[in-house]
Structures are given as structure tokens and as C-alpha cells.
Amino acid sequence: MPYLQLDVPNHYPVEVKRGLAHRLGEKYARIMQTTPELVTVAFRELGEGGLWCCSAGEPEPAALLSCDIRRGRPPEQRAELAQALIDACVETLGLRSDRLAVEFTQHTSDEMYRAGRGWGTEWTPAEATNAA
Numbered sequence: 001m002p003y004l005q006l007d008v009p010n011h012y013p014v015e016v017k018r019g020l021a022h023r024l025g026e027k028y029a030r031i032m033q034t035t036p037e038l039v040t041v042a043f044r045e046l047g048e049g050g051l052w053c054c055s056a057g058e059p060e061p062a063a064l065l066s067c068d069i070r071r072g073r074p075p076e077q078r079a080e081l082a083q084a085l086i087d088a089c090v091e092t093l094g095l096r097s098d099r100l101a102v103e104f105t106q107h108t109s110d111e112m113y114r115a116g117r118g119w120g121t122e123w124t125p126a127e128a129t130n131a132a
Contacts, residue, residue: 001112062099071106072123
């Protein structure tokens with residue numbers, strides 16, 4: 001945790017995905033005040049016609065970034081992260097910002113387990129000073 005999963009209607013070279021994963025991990029760590037080695041990024045390349053944004057007119061190709069995170073950060077901090085992640089995806093993958101949504105799912109610490117570390121801890125503002 002955190003787990004960032006980007007669903008896209010295209011396919012990208014490994015180098016592009018690796019570079020974007022690095023960038024997303026750094027942005028996450030800086031904005032959410034933690035360390036990048038906790039961040040996992042997944043790309044689900046659904047291919048042409050695999051992801052749509054519905055509207056009153058015809059559906060248009062879209063993308064979705066799901067963020068599974070520890071609960072505890074204020075909405076303003078999550079909004080800053082969402083915009084930074086959107087900007088990075090638009091710049092790197094050429095996605096349309098108006099067709100890229102970010103959704104957060106917040107978890108308690110006992111819903112995250114890592115080998116060698118055990119259960120996660122609840123996030124508190126005090127952690128920010130320890131991670132910087």
C-alpha cells in the first residue's frame with residue numbers, strides 16, 4: 001500500500017510505463033508525505049475500445065486511476081495528489097485530462113500486510129516529519 005492502478009485504452013512500451021511508474025511514485029511520496037518504496041503502480045492496458053466515458057452523447061475513450069491508500073489524509077492533500085497524477089499521465093501518455101478520473105479507496109492499517117513488516121500502521125501527520 002499504496003497501490004495505484006491505471007486503466008488505459010492503449011498499449012505503451014515498457015520504458016514509458018517504468019518511467020511513469022517512477023514519476024507517480026515520487027509524486028505520491030512527496031505529496032502524501034511518505035516514502036516511494038511503499039508505492040506499487042500497475043498498468044492495465046485494456047486496448048482500443050476497452051474503456052469508455054459515457055455522456056449524453058456518444059461514449060469517448062477514457063482512463064481511470066484507482067488509488068488504494070491508507071486513510072487519514074485530508075481531502076485537500078488527496079486533491080493535490082489527484083491533480084499531480086493526472087498531469088503526469090497526460091504529459092507522459094497523451095491522455096485527455098477531462099477523460100481521466102482518479103478514485104480513492106481508503107483502508108485501515110489492518111487491511112495491509114507486507115512480509116517482514118507485518119501489518120501497516122495508521123497514517124498520522126507525525127509520520128510526515130519521520131518520512132521527510
